[in-house]
Amino acid sequence: MGQIMTGARMVIEALKKEGVEIVFGYPGGAIIDVYDELYKNPEIHHVLVRHEQGAAHAADGYARSTGKVGVAIVTSGPGATNTVTGIATAYMDSIPIVVITGQVPTKLIGNDAFQEVDITGITRPITKHNFLVKRIEDLPRILKAAFYIARTGRPGPVLVDLPKDVQQAKGEFNYLEEIHLRSYNPTYEPHLKQIEKAYLLLEKAERPVFLIGGGVISSDAAPEVRELAEKLNLPVTMTLMGLGGFPGDHEQSLGMLGMHGTYYANMAVAHCDVLLAVGARFDDRVTGKVDAFAPNAKIIHIDIDPSSIQKNVKVDVPIVGDCKRALTRLLEMIKEVGKPKKYWKERFKEWWEQIDIWRRRYPLSYKEDPNYIKPQYVIEKLYELTKGEAIICTEVGQNQMWTAQYYKFKYPRTLITSGGLGTMGFGFPASIGAQMGNPGKLVIDIAGDGSIQMNIQELATAMDQKLPIKIIILNNGYLGMVRQWQELFYEKRYSAVKLTTLPDFVKIAEAYGAVGMRITKPQEVEPTLKKILNMDKLAILDVIIAPEEGVFPMVPAGKATTEMILV
Amino acid sequence: MAERKCTLSVLVENTPGALARIAGLFSGRGFNIDSLCVAETLDPTLSHLTLVTRGDDQIIEQIIKQLRRLIDVYKVVDVTEEGDFVEREMALIKVRAEKENREEIYRLCEIFRLKIVDVSPRTYIIEVTGDKEKLEAVIELLRPMGIKEIVRTGLIAMKREKKNP
Ligand SMILES: Cc1ncc(C[n+]2csc(CCOP(=O)(O)OP(=O)(O)O)c2C)c(N)n1
Ligand SMILES: [Mg+2]
Numbered sequence: 001m002g003q004i005m006t007g008a009r010m011v012i013e014a015l016k017k018e019g020v021e022i023v024f025g026y027p028g029g030a031i032i033d034v035y036d037e038l039y040k041n042p043e044i045h046h047v048l049v050r051h052e053q054g055a056a057h058a059a060d061g062y063a064r065s066t067g068k069v070g071v072a073i074v075t076s077g078p079g080a081t082n083t084v085t086g087i088a089t090a091y092m093d094s095i096p097i098v099v100i101t102g103q104v105p106t107k108l109i110g111n112d113a114f115q116e117v118d119i120t121g122i123t124r125p126i127t128k129h130n131f132l133v134k135r136i137e138d139l140p141r142i143l144k145a146a147f148y149i150a151r152t153g154r155p156g157p158v159l160v161d162l163p164k165d166v167q168q169a170k171g172e173f174n175y176l177e178e179i180h181l182r183s184y185n186p187t188y189e190p191h192l193k194q195i196e197k198a199y200l201l202l203e204k205a206e207r208p209v210f211l212i213g214g215g216v217i218s219s220d221a222a223p224e225v226r227e228l229a230e231k232l233n234l235p236v237t238m239t240l241m242g243l244g245g246f247p248g249d250h251e252q253s254l255g256m257l258g259m260h261g262t263y264y265a266n267m268a269v270a271h272c273d274v275l276l277a278v279g280a281r282f283d284d285r286v287t288g289k290v291d292a293f294a295p296n297a298k299i300i301h302i303d304i305d306p307s308s309i310q311k312n313v314k315v316d317v318p319i320v321g322d323c324k325r326a327l328t329r330l331l332e333m334i335k336e337v338g339k340p341k342k343y344w345k346e347r348f349k350e351w352w353e354q355i356d357i358w359r360r361r362y363p364l365s366y367k368e369d370p371n372y373i374k375p376q377y378v379i380e381k382l383y384e385l386t387k388g389e390a391i392i393c394t395e396v397g398q399n400q401m402w403t404a405q406y407y408k409f410k411y412p413r414t415l416i417t418s419g420g421l422g423t424m425g426f427g428f429p430a431s432i433g434a435q436m437g438n439p440g441k442l443v444i445d446i447a448g449d450g451s452i453q454m455n456i457q458e459l460a461t462a463m464d465q466k467l468p469i470k471i472i473i474l475n476n477g478y479l480g481m482v483r484q485w486q487e488l489f490y491e492k493r494y495s496a497v498k499l500t501t502l503p504d505f506v507k508i509a510e511a512y513g514a515v516g517m518r519i520t521k522p523q524e525v526e527p528t529l530k531k532i533l534n535m536d537k538l539a540i541l542d543v544i545i546a547p548e549e550g551v552f553p554m555v556p557a558g559k560a561t562t563e564m565i566l567v
Numbered sequence: 568m569a570e571r572k573c574t575l576s577v578l579v580e581n582t583p584g585a586l587a588r589i590a591g592l593f594s595g596r597g598f599n600i601d602s603l604c605v606a607e608t609l610d611p612t613l614s615h616l617t618l619v620t621r622g623d624d625q626i627i628e629q630i631i632k633q634l635r636r637l638i639d640v641y642k643v644v645d646v647t648e649e650g651d652f653v654e655r656e657m658a659l660i661k662v663r664a665e666k667e668n669r670e671e672i673y674r675l676c677e678i679f680r681l682k683i684v685d686v687s688p689r690t691y692i693i694e695v696t697g698d699k700e701k702l703e704a705v706i707e708l709l710r711p712m713g714i715k716e717i718v719r720t721g722l723i724a725m726k727r728e729k730k731n732p
Contacts, residue, residue: 120584121587124584124587124588124591125591125592125595128638129638129639130584132583132584149638181638182641183579183580183638183639183640183641184638305636306632306635306636307629307632307633307635307636310625310628310629311629
């Protein structure tokens with residue numbers, strides 16, 4: 001017999017059982033019973049955000065940076081709808097979060113009651129799964145299932161909609177230690193026949209490329225990626241979500257590929273004969289024009305989600321399974337066959353020579369200017385000063401791409417960025433989650449002057465929690481990425497991209513009790529960065545950068561990845 | 568790539584959101600649904616769904632994978648792929664049955680083994696069951712009489728057992 005308790009209490013007990021120590025949320029009438037239990041159970045640390053979108057992003061940033069499930073708790077109606085962008089962001093990047101929403105009492109559902117919204121209906125296409133709890137007897141099992149579904153297989157957000165009467169009803173709390181869902185059985189173990197086929201392709205390859213995506217991060221496969229890459233002497237390129245899955249400072253790293261990828265990564269992929277893709281889903285920002293993507297390559301694709309395979313590109317060897325396990329099996333097979341390391345070194349010698357020619361021809365570069373701070377320089381300096389040890393969150397736009405290009409992410413879970421949805425306003429609340437989950441670590445949000453204003457209210461949250469986050473605003477006075485597209489493809493018709501009124505970010509910082517600083521000259525960059533990085537306090541550094549700086553290389557949307565605009 | 572018709576037999580958990588999830592998947596990803604038929608199964612916790620859709624092989628593969636990805640979906644079988652299967656659909660056809668054509672309708676019903684399930688002074692409701700071809704043939708024959716209304720169930724399908732195991 002389980003203990004008898006209210007539904008609200010069950011939520012707390014389930015959180016404890018799941019090892020949840022921190023939740024992000026915002027109260028309201030339809031969730032007040034759960035908040036009453038939070039009050040009585042201070043061992044679960046509740047972070048009061050200032051907008052529910054912030055709660056979802058913070059839970060997401062917590063999940064991305066720790067690998068644990070992030071939790072957000074909000075009220076019904078507007079509280080629930082405010083999380084929608086956050087849920088969609090987590091969904092697109094396969095991040096495990098559980099969102100608990102209050103709901104009007106069951107007997108009022110469907111009546112357009114006060115603050116009623118069909119949030120399970122609204123979030124159906126942007127959650128991995130969601131539940132409306134109608135009976136107290138179902139609650140323990142649903143809570144268990146929610147965490148299980150969020151975390152396993154291809155991870156993703158799960159929403160639990162909890163009517164007020166169910167929170168108040170009493171029932172037996174029998175929480176399963178393990179749950180089995182007959183209709184949900186992710187495949188972890190890859191097919192050995194397929195692994196063998198993959199091996200044979202690699203053995204015969206002359207110009208292989210190893211492409212890694214976010215699946216490598218979520219399955220903790222970075223060690224296996226490195227072992228395989230080093231053993232076979234493979235060039236490695238990463239999607240935005242895959243950055244950190246292989247050390248960016250490693251000599252075999254070609255950096256990011258795709259729309260703003262490096263020249264040499266895109267050239268290598270375009271000319272390779274075998275492409276080993278792991279935990280990547282060939283999104284259009286990666287492939288460019290699909291027909292011209294790796295046109296001569298046999299493609300091996302490892303992914304835990306069968307629907308990712310053959311979705312965008314034709315795959316020769318599909319391998320459904322957990323990235324880590326599949327790579328482990330592949331490594332075992334390589335060991336078994338036992339070709340010496342020299343074999344692989346020799347084999348790809350010419351290929352590496354070609355890649356080095358591309359590397360020398362167009363390395364990542366920008367023009368320095370004594371009058372302006374170049375954003376790329378800021379990121380380079382930041383990388384040097386932090387030695388790649390910080391957790392870097394980004395907003396969306398040019399700031400995000402410069403970060404991806406110039407910060408050489410060395411470890412998994414150190415880049416927290418909205419890749420799939422491209423959500424402006426994600427980075428800062430995500431950095432709150434990341435800092436809560438990694439108290440001793442340096443957490444930095446690299447922001448745009450546009451994006452930061454989308455969730456700037458969370459400064460109060462960060463100050464509440466005394467988080468020493470560093471916000472570096474690459475301030476160009478523009479919605480820079482859109483401006484860049486207008487410059488390149490719309491004959492400089494700058495429609496609605498000038499941020500004419502910008503707040504004084506230094507004063508904003510000060511208004512919240514944080515530190516604010518502004519720099520305008522290149523020589524100020526290094527000393528000021530040093531100064532703020534050593535502060536044990538939240539600080540905003542407003543960096544006035546060259547207003548019309550672009551992100552290059554760039555593959556225009558829909559073009560082949562070899563058709564790069566280089567400067 | 569050539570488009571083909573595809574009949575899917577889908578078992579899903581009998582939960583409130585399941586059908587909405589499947590319908591949403593089709594609209595959200597731009598897949599076609601030609602017909603959809605839902606009913607209980609022997610196991611009351613599962614519903615059975617026969618879904619007729621169209622697409623080239625790659626799209627049909629995606630449809631099946633996306634369906635399997637839904638947490639509530641227990642099993643998806645491409646009946647068309649498996650080859651040997653029985654398909655049936657039922658239609659109720661309300662047709663004008665005036666003095667001058669009652670006889671003829673009656674004869675048609677005999678030939679095609681159709682049932683007249685309702686008789687009013689000026690109309691019959693005729694029940695027809697069969698594969699798509701039979702239904703269309705019957706509708707074409709009745710059309711000149713004056714069809715007032717048709718309601719069709721959509722296709723259901725079942726795999727045949729192997730004849731000599
Ligand atoms: C919520 C949201 N709205 C709109 C966009 C479209 N968008 C992409 S980048 C961008 C400009 C971002 O401006 P800013 O934050 O200043 O960054 P910058 O590109 O200047 O570095 C916009 C509007 C988006 N990605 N997200
Ligand atoms: Mg900007």
